[in-house]
Amino acid sequence: MPVAAAQDAKPAALDLPEGAAKSVVVAQCTGCHDLSRILNANHSAGEWRNVVTMMVAAGARLSPAEKDAVARYLIESFPERAKPHPVVIAGQVQVSFREWEVPTPGARPHDPLATPDGALWYTGQMANVLGRLDPSTGAIKEYQLKTPASGPHGLVDDGAGHIWFTANFAGYIGELDPKSGEVKEYQLPGAARDLTPCCSTVMACFGSPCKTPTCSAASIRRPARSSS
Ligand code: HEC
Numbered sequence: 150m151p152v153a154a155a156q157d158a159k160p161a162a163l164d165l166p167e168g169a170a171k172s173v174v175v176a177q178c179t180g181c182h183d184l185s186r187i188l189n190a191n192h193s194a195g196e197w198r199n200v201v202t203m204m205v206a207a208g209a210r211l212s213p214a215e216k217d218a219v220a221r222y223l224i225e226s227f228p229e230r231a232k233p234h235p236v237v238i239a240g241q242v243q244v245s246f247r248e249w250e251v252p253t254p255g256a257r258p259h260d261p262l263a264t265p266d267g268a269l270w271y272t273g274q275m276a277n278v279l280g281r282l283d284p285s286t287g288a289i290k291e292y293q294l295k296t297p298a299s300g301p302h303g304l305v306d307d308g309a310g311h312i313w314f315t316a317n318f319a320g321y322i323g324e325l326d327p328k329s330g331e332v333k334e335y336q337l338p339g340a341a342r343d344l345t346p347c348c349s350t351v352m353a354c355f356g357s358p359c360k361t362p363t364c365s366a367a368s369i370r371r372p373a374r375s376s377s
Pocket of ligand 1: 182200219
């Protein structure tokens, strides 16, 4: 086989171990990327469940029963392999980490922002929310955005109590008033989202060349624009 062809060879369904949900994986997990994402991954059971939740949030079409079956199949077929352990280097600095679990699984929390009131904000990119953590109590409040699949990403605080964000998938800048939960949207020119929009789900082209058969100009679905 020529070298270039060997390098381009994509893993095929043949590379997947047998199992109850193999056919669902072949049918539902190869539209946006190939199987190398699965074959090269190294995840604990909990991480696999999170991956499947994230993929459903991204647009993978699985019923709740299939979602569970796919997670079980992945957990059984691809058990976690040993990973290198971190090495603690002795020194004068003491560092500790605290973790808070965000309320929506698969939200893909992004871009933490500390505000002067002591809160910590994040964008839940795949769950279409902005979140606010109060580290003193551990309470987290999530604010749902009005345009579906906005894909909120970076955050800034304007010093007057409003939180501004970039809506990565929908192509607008948003301004949240945390007191009322109201979001104002400032639309960007149509091509801001990307240069070659395609696919029936906003996420389908994210990170990898789009391979879905629905990828045609007719299938571009943009969220409705609001005039505010
Ligand atoms: C609608 C598109 C879409 C579908 C369908 C899809 N994925 Fe993904 N997947 C993505 C995107 C986008 C990424 C890259 C996310 C990133 O790396 O930031 C990804 C990344 C991954 C990764 C690597 C990330 C990690 O943490 O290991 C795995 C594994 C994965 N997908 C598994 C699956 C499985 C299993 C299915 C079927 C249930 C599936 N995908 C279906 C869009 C999709």
